[in-house]
Amino acid sequence: MRLVPIQYVKAGSFLAKTIYDDKGTILLREGVQLTESYIRRVKLLGMFAMYINDEYSEKGVEDIIKPELRQKAVKTIKETFYSFEKFNLNVGKSSVQDKKLILEKQNYFKSIREIGVEITEELLARKSVLINIVDIKSIDSYTYQHSVNVAVLSLVMGIQLQLDRKKLYELCLGALIHDIGKALIPEDILKKNGKLTEEESKIVKEHTVKGYDFLKGSVDVPATSRVIALQHHEREDGKGYPEGRKGNEINDLAKIVAVADVYDALTSERPYREAMSPNDAVEYIMANGQIQFNYDLVKAFSKSIVPYPEGTVVRLSNGEVAVVEEVYPNYTLRPKVKIIGVKNEEVYRDLRNELEIVIVGPQYVIEKE
Structure with missing residues (x-):
């Protein structure tokens, strides 16, 4: 599950968290496959982002309160x-x-x-x-x-x-x-x-x-x-x-x-x-x-504060795109990440040890090879 700005959400994605209006009424339920019509409706409500499920973020981002x-x-x-x-x-x-x-x-x-x-x-x-x-x-x-x-x-x-x-x-x-x-x-x-x-x-x-x-x-x-x-x-x-x-x-x-x-x-x-x-x-x-x-x-x-929790897709300063795998107390800006797009092997980086690399920000669009 990852949070994606509305302008990057594509039809065919699956909604990962139920969307409510300001009165607490359910607008779109978790698990629904998003259509262009659904995405337009969310935009009209003035919402900026949606949680979606995809292959790149298997770990869920849990809200701290129910x-x-x-x-x-x-x-x-x-x-x-x-x-x-x-x-x-x-x-x-x-x-x-x-x-x-x-x-x-x-x-x-x-x-x-x-x-x-x-x-x-x-x-x-x-x-x-x-x-x-x-x-x-x-x-x-x-x-x-x-x-x-x-x-x-x-x-x-x-x-x-x-x-x-x-x-x-x-x-x-x-x-x-x-x-x-x-x-x-x-x-x-x-x-x-x-x-x-x-x-x-x-x-x-x-x-x-x-x-x-x-x-x-x-x-x-x-x-x-x-x-x-x-x-x-x-x-x-x-x-x-x-x-x-x-x-x-x-x-x-x-x-x-x-x-x-x-x-x-x-x-x-x-x-x-x-x-x-x-x-x-x-x-x-x-x-x-x-x-x-x-x-x-x-x-x-x-x-x-954990700026990038486990499951967040991020962009690194060396140009790589990765998924946050593990967050360490006292080093919340330097987690362990798994690189996306590497064929036939799993590549991990522990940013506590690779000090020349930093997280630039979240990555919303992931290009498939």
């Missing part, structure tokens, strides 16, 4: 965003309506808190915290899917740092709702197909304060989780926002979410730019230790 839990989390976050919009549009119109809106708000945050606990327990039950985050995102649901990915990435780092359960719960909840303030940012700005103007950038940056203000008084959201929504764009060097905090002035859990937030954003396709390759995104994070991010957190991140 698909049904991921879908439930995305759905709940989306509904919470809509509730936030409705609350701000209608609050103050009548005391009866206000009570109803406040109750609805509390119920959604209670649901997200419960999902956060469920995700945390699922990750704690895993034998290894080495993970790959590769999700199928659509334009319309990007913010909600991004929130779930950021929560998972943050938790993996938190587990690597040996945080206690209480801290992990607070971290996961804060990550799930870190972008709640974007519900009040105009959609035409959030989905703009191009560079934002200075005024538009200023409006987007307001999401941290707006989200924090909205979370005040929510009994199901701990103070630490609320601070994550406020501070996840602060930087170690003091050049972040909204308050220009630096170093120890920034909440420790917000620092973790900051790393996860940037990594998932960089590796996601957006209407205005292509996704950065996972290895380039990891290198970006590592290069910005003590500048944008806390250095100790960057080290924990680099030990936890």
Whole structure:
């Protein structure tokens, strides 16, 4: 199974993972043979990629959390965003309506808190915290899917740092709702197909304060989780926002979410730019230790994230195409790979020992001889 950008998917391929819409309804079931019509339908939904099965990737890329839990989390976050919009549009119109809106708000945050606990327990039950985050995102649901990915990435780092359960719960909840303030940012700005103007950038940056203000008084959201929504764009060097905090002035859990937030954003396709390759995104994070991010957190991140999991087809700097066979802890950018296209023998390279060769990026089109 491998993730292939939609423009490279060919009719006749077999779908490896079920595709859902943003309401959790099944659109295409795992195992179906793809036709041009099916591929066009997925494109119209704004999805950028599909998982397919082929001869080159026998090993499956396993999601770190159950698909049904991921879908439930995305759905709940989306509904919470809509509730936030409705609350701000209608609050103050009548005391009866206000009570109803406040109750609805509390119920959604209670649901997200419960999902956060469920995700945390699922990750704690895993034998290894080495993970790959590769999700199928659509334009319309990007913010909600991004929130779930950021929560998972943050938790993996938190587990690597040996945080206690209480801290992990607070971290996961804060990550799930870190972008709640974007519900009040105009959609035409959030989905703009191009560079934002200075005024538009200023409006987007307001999401941290707006989200924090909205979370005040929510009994199901701990103070630490609320601070994550406020501070996840602060930087170690003091050049972040909204308050220009630096170093120890920034909440420790917000620092973790900051790393996860940037990594998932960089590796996601957006209407205005292509996704950065996972290895380039990891290198970006590592290069910005003590500048944008806390250095100790960057080290924990680099030990936890697997940019190219087993089964990924990759392109090497020497021009060869290979399948990742084995990933090593602490050397996640230098796995053991099996070369594709060599006749009558199996050729392997252990990139820990062949330091002159690096992975350039994923390979989507494989030429048959």
